[in-house]
Amino acid sequence: MAELAASCQSDCEMLLKIIKSCIVKGERHRRWKSIKMAIRAAMSKKQVEDLQERIHFAQITTSLYSLALLKYEVQNVRVSLGDLKDRAESFETDQVDEIASLRIPLQRMHIEHPAHERPWPTVDSDSESTELHDKLQNISTIIDTFSRAFTAREHITEQHAILNSLRYKSRPIRHAAEPFLDLTRRRLAVSFRNALPAHLDITPLLLASVSPI
DSSP states (O other): OHHHHHHHHHHHHHHHHHHHTTBOOSSSSOOBOOHHHHHHHHSOHHHHHHHHHHHHHHHHHHHHHHHHHHHHHHHHHHHHHHHHHHHHHHHHHHHHHHHHHHHHHHHHHHHHSOGGGSOOOOOSSHHHHHHHHHHHHHHHHHHHHHHHHHHHHHHHHHHHHHHHTSOGGGHHHHHHHHHHHHHHHHHHHHHHHHHSOTTOOOHHHHHHHTSOO
16 A cells, blocks of 8 residues: 555646646736646657556556445445444343332332321422422321311211200200301301411302311
8 A cells, every 4th residue: 555655646747747837828817728738748648558457457446445444344344233232131130120129128118107107308509499399298188188178077067966856845946046056057168268378268168068967
C-alpha cells in the first residue's frame, strides 16, 4: 500500500502539472486549453497507456483492501452482537430467577400485612404531602361521622321501640316525646355537619340515616 500511495502521488503531481499548463496566460479573460491536447503535448501515447493502467491498478487494489477491511469489521461487529445477545439472554434468565425467588416472600408479606395495614407511601413534595394529609383527614372525619350517626340511629331506634311498646294510657307521653326525638335528631345532624370540612355536606344523608324506622 505504501508503494501504491507513492505511485499515485507521482501520477497526481504529473497530472496537476499538465492541467496548470492548460491555462492561457497574458489575456484578460483566461481560457483553458483542451486537457486532451495538453496531455498529448506532454506525454506520449505509451505514457498515457501506462498512466491508465496504473490508475486502474490503484482502483482495483484500493477496492480489494477496502473489502478486506470491511469484512474484518463486519466479523468484529457480528462477534460483538453475539456476545451482547448471550449477555441479554443471561440477564433475562437471572431476572426471571430473581423474580421467582422474590415471589414467595412477597406473598408471605401480603398475607402477614394486608393492604389496609400497610403504611401510606411518603411524599417528598410539601404541597403533595399537605394535600394527602387533608384527604386522609377528611376520610377519617367522614368515617367518624358515619360511625356516630349509626350509633345515634341505634339509640333512637331503641327509644322508638320503647315508645311503641307503651300502653294506651301512656300514649300522651309518647306523642310528647316524638317532637323531642325529632329535635334531637336534627341537632345531631347539625353538629355532625359542623364537624366536617366546608365542601363536605352530608346533612341529608345523616337525617335519612337517623330517621325513625
